[in-house]
Amino acid sequence: MxxxxxxxxxxxxxxxxxxxxxxxxxxxxxxxxxxxxxxxxxxxxxxxxxGMNRTSLQNVFNKRLDALISILRNVEETQLVGFP
Missing domain, CATH: 1.10.1220 (Arc Repressor Mutant)
Known part of the structure; x- marks a missing residue:
């Protein structure tokens, strides 16, 4: 007990x-x-x-979105070459 x-x-x-x-x-x-x-x-x-305030949270999201866009552009340029 x-x-x-x-x-x-x-x-x-x-x-x-x-x-x-x-x-x-x-x-x-x-x-x-x-x-x-x-x-x-x-x-x-x-x-x-x-918690983060709204501005700092928005900055984090924007940085992650920019990184995602860079990755997609890289994939388009290097792996999708030669496709119509």
């Missing part, structure tokens, strides 16, 4: 955690385990930001 201990949290934080936990897993311990595993697996801190 698992040993249990207590943790003191502000009421507001505890209520938010309980509400969130109901969506994630059947127990608070399991929810907290998932959260810790996420941060450890992704080598993140809760203070890190995950």
């Amino acid at each position: 698992d040993d249990f201990n207590t943790v003191r949290l502000k009421k507001k934080t505890l209520n938010k955690f309980k509400k969130y936990s109901k969506k994630i897993s059947p127990s608070y311990s399991e929810t907290l385990d998932y959260m810790i595993a996420f941060f450890e697996d992704n080598n993140l801190s809760p203070y890190d930001t995950l």
